[in-house]
Amino acid sequence: MTFRQRHLALPVVVAIVAGCIAPLAVLVAFSFYEVEDFDLIPAFSFRAWGDLATSTTDWFLIGKAVLSGVATTVFTALLGFPVALALTRLAASAKGLAIIVLLTPLYTGEIVRIYAWRIVLGGEGLVNTLLLALGLIDEPLKFLLFSPFTIGLVLTYNNLPFMVLAIWVSAEMVDRRLIEAARDLGARPVDAFFRVIFPLTTPGLAAGSLTVFALSAGEMLTPSLLGGTSGATAMALVDNLFGTAFDWPLASALALALLATLFLVASAMAGLLLRLKGARAVIGRA
Amino acid sequence: MGRIGLSVLIVAAGFLYLPLVVLAVFSFNDSALMAFPLSGFTLQWYRELAQNDNFLSGFATSFLIAQPVGILAMLFGLMASLALTAPGFRWRGLFAILLLTPFLVPKSVLSIAQAMIMSRVGFERGATALILAQSLVALPFATALISAVMVRFDRRLIEAARDLGASPWQAFLRVLLPQIRPALSGAYSVGVILSLADLTIAMFLAGRTQPLSLMVASEFRRELRPDLNAMQVVVLALTALLVGLSEVYRRRRLRRLAAEA
Numbered sequence: 001m002t003f004r005q006r007h008l009a010l011p012v013v014v015a016i017v018a019g020c021i022a023p024l025a026v027l028v029a030f031s032f033y034e035v036e037d038f039d040l041i042p043a044f045s046f047r048a049w050g051d052l053a054t055s056t057t058d059w060f061l062i063g064k065a066v067l068s069g070v071a072t073t074v075f076t077a078l079l080g081f082p083v084a085l086a087l088t089r090l091a092a093s094a095k096g097l098a099i100i101v102l103l104t105p106l107y108t109g110e111i112v113r114i115y116a117w118r119i120v121l122g123g124e125g126l127v128n129t130l131l132l133a134l135g136l137i138d139e140p141l142k143f144l145l146f147s148p149f150t151i152g153l154v155l156t157y158n159n160l161p162f163m164v165l166a167i168w169v170s171a172e173m174v175d176r177r178l179i180e181a182a183r184d185l186g187a188r189p190v191d192a193f194f195r196v197i198f199p200l201t202t203p204g205l206a207a208g209s210l211t212v213f214a215l216s217a218g219e220m221l222t223p224s225l226l227g228g229t230s231g232a233t234a235m236a237l238v239d240n241l242f243g244t245a246f247d248w249p250l251a252s253a254l255a256l257a258l259l260a261t262l263f264l265v266a267s268a269m270a271g272l273l274l275r276l277k278g279a280r281a282v283i284g285r286a
Numbered sequence: 287m288g289r290i291g292l293s294v295l296i297v298a299a300g301f302l303y304l305p306l307v308v309l310a311v312f313s314f315n316d317s318a319l320m321a322f323p324l325s326g327f328t329l330q331w332y333r334e335l336a337q338n339d340n341f342l343s344g345f346a347t348s349f350l351i352a353q354p355v356g357i358l359a360m361l362f363g364l365m366a367s368l369a370l371t372a373p374g375f376r377w378r379g380l381f382a383i384l385l386l387t388p389f390l391v392p393k394s395v396l397s398i399a400q401a402m403i404m405s406r407v408g409f410e411r412g413a414t415a416l417i418l419a420q421s422l423v424a425l426p427f428a429t430a431l432i433s434a435v436m437v438r439f440d441r442r443l444i445e446a447a448r449d450l451g452a453s454p455w456q457a458f459l460r461v462l463l464p465q466i467r468p469a470l471s472g473a474y475s476v477g478v479i480l481s482l483a484d485l486t487i488a489m490f491l492a493g494r495t496q497p498l499s500l501m502v503a504s505e506f507r508r509e510l511r512p513d514l515n516a517m518q519v520v521v522l523a524l525t526a527l528l529v530g531l532s533e534v535y536r537r538r539r540l541r542r543l544a545a546e547a
Contacts, residue, residue, distance in 0.1 A: 003454075009369035009381050012362055012425075019422040020388050023399030030402060040406075083298045086291035098295075100533060105302045107525045109483040111502050112518045116305030118510060119312060124321030126308050157301070164298075218392020221485060225507075235394040239490075242398055252402070255395050262392070 024259075031252035038246055048249035052257060061234035062258050066265050069217025072155040073163075073209045073269070079156070080163035080208065085197070087164070088171045102161050110158075114225050117154050121145040146228025154226055155216045162215065163208040170204020171197065199276060206273040210266055217262050234258045306522065313515035320510050331516040341517055344498040351417055351497060352481040358421035359477030360470055363428030370429070371436045389426040396423075397490035404491075411493030419487050424480045428473035435469040465543075468536040475532045479525060 034043040052058055087098055105113075120126045121144040128140040143149050174197060182192045220235035234254060241251035312320050316328035335341055366385055369375060388396065400419055404411055439462065447457040485499040492500055498521065505514060 004372065004374075006369050006372035006375035008365040008372070009375070009377070012366045012369065013381070013384060015362060015422065016384050016387060016425075019400065019418060020391065020396065021384075023396065023403045024391070026403045026406070027399045079298075082294045086294040086298075089288070089291050090295075096533075096537075100529065101299060102302070104526060104529060105306065107479045107483060107529060108306065108522055109499055109502075109518075110485045111499050111506065112309070112483075112522065113305060115502070115506055115510070115514065115518060116309040119320050119515075120305050120308050122320070122510075124319075126304075126322065129322035157305075160298075160302070214390050214392070218394050220394050225503075235392070235398075238398055239394075242402070248402060251398070255398060259391065259395055266390075 027252040027256055030248050031250075031256060033249050035247060035249060040248055045249070048247075048253040051250055052253045058234070058237070058254055058257070061232060061237060062254075062261050064232075065217045065234050065258060066261060068151065068155060068219075068223075069213045069262065069265070070269075071152060072159055072216035073212045075152065075156040076160050076163035076212050077167075077205060077209065079160060080167050081205075083160075083164045084167035084171050084201075084204075087168050088174075102164060105157075106161050110221055113158060114154065114222060117150070117157070117226060118145065121150060121153075146226065146231075148227070148230045150226045150228075151223050151230070154222050155219060158219075158222065159212040159216050162211045166208030166211060167201055167204045170201040170207075174200045202273055202276045206270055209273060210270055213266055213269060214262070217265075218258070309515055310519050310522075312512060313519045315512065318512060320512065320515075331512040332520075334513045335516045335520070338513070340501065341498070344496055344501040345517075345521075347413075347496060348482055348498040351413060351420070351495075352478040354417045355420045355424060355481040356474040356477035358417070359424035359428040359480075360432075360474040362421065362425050363432045363473045364466075364470065366425070366429040367433035367436050370433050371439075373441070385426055385429055388422045393423060393484075393486045394490075397487045401490045411491050413492075413495045415491045415493065416488060416495060416497070419491050420481045420484055421477065423484075423487065424477040427476045427480065431472045431476060432466060432469045435466050439465055468539045471532050471535055475528055478528065482521065482525060 030040070031048050032044050032046070034041045034045045034047065087095070090098055118125075122128070123140040123142075123145070125144070127144060128137075131137045131141065132139075178196055178200070179192050182196045183189075187195065218235060220233045220239070223231040223233045224236050225231070235258070238251045238255045238258075241247045241254065311324070313331055314327055314329070315324050316326035316330070317324075366381075369381065370378060370385075375381070397419060400415070401411065403409075404415060409415065443461050444457050447461045448454070452460065483499075485503055488497050488500050489503075498517075502514060502517070505511070
């Protein structure tokens with residue numbers, strides 16, 4: 001067998017299988033193991049899955065992960081659309097700069113962003129000081145930091161660039177003449193958006209939604225460092241079961257249940273978005 | 287461009303940069319408390335930073351870990367892109383899905399699973415484990431960057447080179463490589479940047495290694511401190527420098543290619 005270019009896939013496949021598929025397969029195996037005296041014993045026990053099935057906390061936390069993923073997706077989509085559309089109107093020379101401006105916040109470390117938001121939202125932070133100085137409030141707003149509001153805001157902040165980028169790429173491919181034609185035929189700008197631009201950008205919206213959902217639903221750092229008492233996440237519980245409690249079977253089962261739920265929701269979301277009329281038109285054409 | 291569009295962009299940029307600007311402002315503020323009003327300009331926090339050996343070694347660790355991550359992401363991304371664009375590759379769809387898995391599985395789930403398998407087979411957690419795991423997470427990004435350029439590449443150029451007697455290796459080095467070099471440097475930077483930005487993977491796999499992000503995370507649980515701000519600004523500035531350099535390099539390549547054409 002002579003060497004062909006496609007054979008270069010082999011080392012990549014080996015790396016992904018060893019680093020990604022094998023660990024996930026091991027999770028499946030461990031979820032059926034038993035723990036005795038802090039030792040993991042191969043077995044075929046449904047103890048962990050039974051514990052998981054009857055635990056309301058676990059399912060509540062999985063539901064919370066789905067909710068935070070969906071909410072982040074919706075928020076970033078609502079904010080991302082106007083930004084992406086405004087970007088398409090930039091002069092070609094400004095677009096290169098716009099990409100850098102958009103992506104640079106992503107390059108800052110996870111911890112940098114979390115740290116920065118604490119300074120912005122704290123009791124003596126920028127927002128509270130500003131509102132106090134303007135006389136809009138009499139005492140610092142407490143809900144800004146360590147609350148579900150903070151988690152939503154920071155997850156939206158972290159993921160907005162991905163959504164903007166995905167919608168932008170899609171919106172750039174919309175033929176400007178279609179919009180002009182709609183306008184010439186008497187469509188108001190709102191109609192032109194909902195009946196021409198939006199349907200034609202649904203593939204970008206779908207790609208952005210999947211990306212944002214995948215990145216935000218499993219996130220554990222932002223909630224645990226900025227969420228205060230509402231910061232509990234399924235992944236933090238998995239971490240706890242794995243490290244402190246040494247209940248690897250339950251940790252594995254919970255992680256797998258989370259992964260499977262997220263996968264189902266993501267597939268449903270993709271299916272829903274791609275069933276929209278415009279997406280069919282775009283994909284059918286390609 | 288309309289006034290509405292422009293204001294949307296200004297508000298968006300304001301939102302994206304607000305936390306970073308506030309961070310930077312307080313790193314120059316002459317007070318240990320991070321509160322308004324500001325108290326005056328100082329470089330004291332940067333001086334303290336420069337004398338803090340812990341930070342310096344954490345910084346060196348992060349930097350040394352980020353380099354191999356960039357190189358591995360670039361090499362594997364290149365191989366993956368070459369395979370994806372290879373003629374007659376029957377498993378292309380399956381391969382593409384496989385390439386996406388490290389991106390689609392949440393980093394936290396992946397890292398915990400990797401930590402479990404490592405401790406079972408007796409693979410010590412530490413710098414090596416961290417480098418491998420971070421490279422894997424960077425791989426989908428690197429592959430996307432490189433293959434985006436490669437799909438636009440005209441394969442007939444390679445065929446022409448081969449017809450004129452070039453070996454496959456020569457054709458790669460002298461025809462394809464010059465075209466995709468900017469994408470390769472982009473893939474390398476993405477690997478480096480993702481590695482510097484990571485905390486989640488480090489939490490599970492760093493072992494006794496202490497990269498900067500872990501150090502900050504443990505300090506930060508206790509209190510906010512201006513010297514931490516100063517450090518974040520330094521890291522930010524270095525990352526921005528990296529992004530800027532690779533962009534300048536990319537533009538220069540493009541200009542030279544345009545001039546040659």
